[in-house]
Amino acid sequence: MTQATAPTGHVQGGIGAKSPRTPRIRGVLALMALLLAVAGTLFGGAAPASAHAALLGSDPAQGSVVDKAPTQITLNFSEKVALSDGSFKVLDPKGQRVDTGKPAELTGTMYGVKVQPGLPRGTYTVTYQVVSADSHPVSGAFTFSVGAPSATTVSASGQTVGGGVVGGLYGFARYVSYAGFIVLIGGAAFILACWQRGAAERAVQRLVVSGWVALTSATLALLLLRGSYTGSGKFADVFDLSLVGQVLQTKAGAALVSRLLLLAAAALFVAVLFGAYAKRDADGEERAGAANGSGARKAASGGDGPDAERAATKQDLTFGLAVGGFVVAAGLAATWAMAEHASTGIQTGLAMPVDILHLLAVAVWLGGLTTMLVALYRVPSIGKPAVQRFSRVAFASVVTLVATGVYQSWRQLGSWSALTGTAYGQLLLVKVALVAVLVGVAWISRRWTARLTDVPAAKAQRTAQKKRVTAKASAKGGGSNASRKGASDASERTAQLARQRAAMAAARAKRLRDADPARSGLRRSVLTETAVAVVVLAVTTALTATEPGRTEEVAKAATSTAAQRSGPLSLKIPFDTGGQDGKGTVEVTLDPARVGANEMHLYVVRPNGRAFDVPEVKVAFTLEAKSIGPLPVVPDRIATGHWSASGVQIPMAGDWKIAVTVRTSDIDQTSVSKNAKIG
Template structure:
């Protein structure tokens, strides 16, 4: 059989490829709160300078003094930096008095309730639109190098949680003897180390991730102090405290627990196992809650129910995938593992899948909400990919259960495997000693000599004796490996479990991206709210005849406004003679008035494009309503007329 090193190399390469594809070069995190309204509105033209700007989001957000900036046409900041929160999801910032006419820019950068940064900008005008030299600094919150590092840190933290909790659960619930196996200990300790390091890194990067996006701000202690006062900072700090308790748990599990097992005191082992199980469950649930209290589960509908469900979901993932990883390591690295341990893990994995299915179904309904969101949003499509991967994982797990059944049957009726009989009916491979032999192998006399000398212990040279002892240990290890590899059932189980682990790596990466993607329900609600704020009636086309009364003064104006909504529009005018040919008049102007709101007239002077064709872009329709559209046409120095027509826009 091939050595395990290439297989683990392939698994690592798969991990790097998936992580790179999903995290490297990623765009800023999808906004989990959307701007659904503002006053003044986007593209609005107001006659008097407002005293404040108000922003309404789809959910509550976290703001600071610099979260909202208002810039005048010259790019000078004109807000007072005082952010108010009058009600619900509406926030305000005050403006200085005596503002000039022209176009103003509103830039915002906030943090949504589920911990993700949101940024954007829009314009409104006082009096009439104007040119603006306002420059919005590169809003790199959630993106760039820091965003990529933060995403990688999230992946490592999930992986560490899975290994820590799942590995410890595997030892306590399935394989107590594994507590004394070094490779198994390394799985659990490695999980704790990864989770601790990732949590510290996330805490340091948090301020830059939601703010400037600069690498230099990662070690800004003032910024770290601000992070500690936020919900996400509190969650990460709590996670570090719980990891200190987890370190004590690991010390007892791999210290006192192993020692009691070696002493053979069954009562003490039973009491200690119960204590570790209770304490470990509390710590694991607490660690899971640090995600639930700060991310998707903490916002939206039924948050009180969603958070404990999310904790159960995380624990089920850890018990399945973490236990799977520990089993894989045991199959490849441990001298032996009892068939009963594999059977017990098979039952644990089945229960975990049931819990995952129930909690995942509830979470999917809560986060997606509709079939259209399932296929029409990024979150929904990622969720479908995740479900597909889980289905593949369950299929491979079914194959693993078949191998487990064969191992159980083999253990119940001991048989010779590769001419080497196992020592125990409940052991996948024997813990061989110096008396073990493999009749199918021929051991040369050169191999036997150092074993005999070492066993006799007659060498007077201590260095030679130590060398022979090492040779004997190496030969024993090699013989144990040959015996393990000769077991076809163990070989088959190892291959299927390795395949499960490979799929699990991809699944965990997709899950990490899913947790940083805007939920489908939120995205659709935000789109609906935005559509309501920017009502659209579709492209508007008007045909207005005119007659200036002078020679060659008759014709028709064709006016198109596209897309015919509040906000930015493009206007096209076509002036035609009675015979339908283009009429190249000296001047044409348009004015829009909404009497019901005392808005206007808003004058538009289009640019000549070709004979009889004029155009204007950036035409602002501030609000929906029944607008009066006046077109002034001049056919000579003294002949001109203004014709009008009413049209509903929005």
């Protein structure tokens, strides 16, 4: 993920429970469904991924006409690209391949492929399909001509990669992988930093485990889809093991495999978090409750030593899980940073660590918000201290997101014009607008939080918890005297009665919670905030698949330079053939004075400015820097002193020498010349 999502670190407190589906709740759910549909539209209607490596130039140049057939075609990209055997194809006018050998890196960002010697006259099409340094496929085509242009049966549009069914599936898998990462890392961070008791809650456990499953499944899908996504685009090639083997040798493949290995370590982390860690916390609560329920306060007070030891052990376990979890989370974030935007362009040594921090901050904020939402709707209680701790953590995430996001925006855009003039900048503006909505919803959440009055509900909840623990303690005490049937039956009845009282207390606590309109309003605002965040995540995923504004502007500048027109060229060259009435001036105009076909006009005038009727005029073009020419042009006489020629071919841009030969009589003629930049 790239630019900052500027979430708010608002305070959300109180005790939440699943409330009945009132008309207001149904309205909020409908809003969430609408926002999810918008997110789906971003993927369903998205075009194929834009190229992140731009073709800056080629030799022969696009649309040029060369006098001598080339022996090699070279292409210059804006960044390094990965090649395969079929990355470059050169096709003759009938669509037959004339390239020989494999494409090769020549120097830096320049690549080439050999062609058959002595290519005949005609128009040739060059198609290319490569993978940019940030792992996105790039394709395109251009034409050049040998001798003169000709008709061709080959389409110059080139093969489009990154689209179709495979492209759609690949984009969806990328979205799921981001979502899984956020839920997995953010949920675990929320438990360890804010709400340790949440490790024992089934709803929270299911949420975090579902994040791990989603990220693992999406990573496997990306690994299978990658070969077809960057190649043929055919769904049948998804299960081609030879393509998977090729993917494993690329940077993107290495990142995906590294992610799978780190997910194995994450599975161990989750197992400890929801196993030994959750059980230790639950056992501690049960022991404390049993001691209070049996009235054995002296025994409890006498156990300060063991209790302190258990607390220290739990603290050590928390610290170990936090350190191990951070290492795994940073490693997972690095698998995106090492293969996408941050890994190429300017300042990569700084951009990659910044990208890792950005991803971690997003996961902590958005994953914590999702866990909070689940707790408000599915968990019997969540204390205000946990929510207040999350508020502080969320604020730190906001600061990190803003700092890293501003840097990433500058790095990917490069100029203010790219903010509105490129697809990347326009998507970024959409994201900023959605974040503004998030800020507004967060402000509403803070207002609901300030109105919470959860003291009666919290008291009833504590009473219910105490009675549940008492029931367990009574059941254990009766089991120790199982030899006496009467005592056992009495103990069982006591435990059953305690369970009934605990259920009644829990129901009373739920009624008290649901009677608080502030708590219902908080749940709705958090739900709306999460729904908007889902769309923000969709826009962010689309941003990572869009050509950065800086690269797009460089490509536009290169294309504009290559196709630049100097406008109609006009040169006035005086001449003197040496004979009687042999002086005058010839004016040469070339329109549009660019690479390719041009229209030329020559006007011959006497020193007094009147038309000069000369018997013959000839022109020759020479590009001495490239040893091209002279290319002769014999114009046709249109009128007195006016000569013209159409279809004058300029094969490439450069400083051309234009030589004009004027004959004023049977024996008097001269050649004059002048240099001019064309194209």
